[in-house]
Amino acid sequence: MVEYFRNGRFFFIVSYINMEFGGLTNAMLQRARIFSKEANLKPTILTFNFNPSYNLIRSHLLKKGKITSDITILNMYEYYEKLPEMGLLPDDSYLDQDSLINYCKLKTVEEVFDSLGRLRKMIADDDDNGITYEFYYTSNKRCFMVKQFQRTAYGAYNEKISLFDEGNRLIMVCNTDQELIMHWLNVLSTTEDPCFFIVDGRDMDQHILSFEKTNSLRIFVSHSIHIEEPYETDSPIKNTYRLLLNNFKKSDAIVLHTEAQKKDVELILGENERLFVIPHCYKKPDNPPDFTKRDLKKAIVIARYHKVKQLDHIIKAFKTVLDIIPNLRLELYGKGDQENVLSELIEKLQLQDHVFLKGYSENPRDIFEEAAFSVVTSKSEGFSLATLESLSHGCPVISYDLKYGPSVMINHGFNGYLVPKDDINSLAQKMKELFLNPEKLRFMSGNAYQSINAFHEELFMDNWWALFQKILVRRKFS
Secondary structure: OOHHHHHOEEEEEOOOOOOOOOHHHHHHHHHHHHHHHHHOOOOEEEEOOOOOOHHHHHHHHHHOOOOOOOOEEEEHHHHHHOOOOOOOOOOOOEOOHHHHHHHHOOEEEEEEEOOOOOEEEEEEEEOOOOEEEEEEEOOOOOEEEEEEEEEEOOEEEEEEEEEEOOOOEEEEEEOOHHHHHHHHHHHHOOOOOOEEEEEOOHHHHHHHHHOOOOOEEEEEEOOOOOEOOOOOOOOOEOHHHHHHHHOHHHOOEEEEOOHHHHHHHHHHHOOOOOEEEOOOOOOOOOOOOOHHHOEEEEEEEEOOOOHHHOHHHHHHHHHHHHOOOOOOEEEEEOOOOOHHHHHHHHHHOOOOOOEEEEEOOOOHHHHHHHEEEEEEOOOOOOOOHHHHHHHHOOOOEEEEOOOOOHHHHOOEOOOEEEEOOOOHHHHHHHHHHHHHOHHHHHHHHHHHHHHHHHHOHHHHHHHHHHHHHHHHHHOOOO
């Protein structure tokens, strides 16, 4: 390991973290834990949304083991709430919020309170002048930031962002959120040592691509497929990926999870030294789960209730199997905007006694270890961390053979099944096969647990070290 890594800083970039989260956030938090555990690094996660509940979120994640004491979560608005004195602006302006509200005849549109009922944000309109104001407050009711938006027929745009110190004196003015973000990133990277900015959320690409400080190294992690339906090699690039791929020369590295996706990206960019393949990893339990505790009549799904997951395919396939084998159970864990649609489908197929929407779960381990097998029917995946989790807990996976990921983890007939994409009949056939063959299920369960060895944490960290070394050499850090 190169010693100056120890003097570098490692920032993980994501727009927000909530109490409940999906695969992207889970993968990012897992990476943070591995950086801390395997390499004794102390990663810092940067978030950029306004949320007065970050103290609760940090405590919750620490309690659940999603972060360790070596992992820091910083929020941009919390930083500006405690902005150090920077020297007054020339006009020595003071914030007199009451006079401003009375003068502009503002109309309150929305108020945001924290968990203790304290006002932390207020949105108000000045209809006479077509201006919207956002006031941000500390826990002791001091207004530390005012955003001013000019409304036009084409939408609203930032006109001014004003920040105030504890004496209500104006100490900083920005014209856009981008300027606000750039200022914070500059403060965080005030060092000669390398600062690794590892971007997980595509909505943050524009900001980090624009951050061109000499000591910043910009790494972008892909968590999903980069092309639109029908997900063929020549399909259009997704809107969310266009900025990154069109400006890939501004990046130091783009991390993909499979060789297959790398080859497809190279068809767009050409062979490129900036592309790296680092699969997800997962630490399996020290001992194989007890097969006798599995409910061999129960299949499970852990996925967002979203169209891209095609959970209706699983329900329809399960209905076919249930017509042949009685007393089966299907449990779907997650949340999303398709919950009502799925509920209606369950009712329409009269499956209320057999199919259950269980909501979000923070403990998938017990779910995987108690089920016969799990099912994946997404239109696309970047890798599918849920598949890796399922296998690590000895739970075979039946998955559509889709771009990208499942074929890397699933050895057909050994630790699960790969089914032709969108083939509901074949999906039902493989579900039926496992429900009817306990011995085959036992065989696959043991293989699933062992197959996770190819995705261990040490190899994951080795791959990241190799990436860091290559880009440091390319950028001539010494």
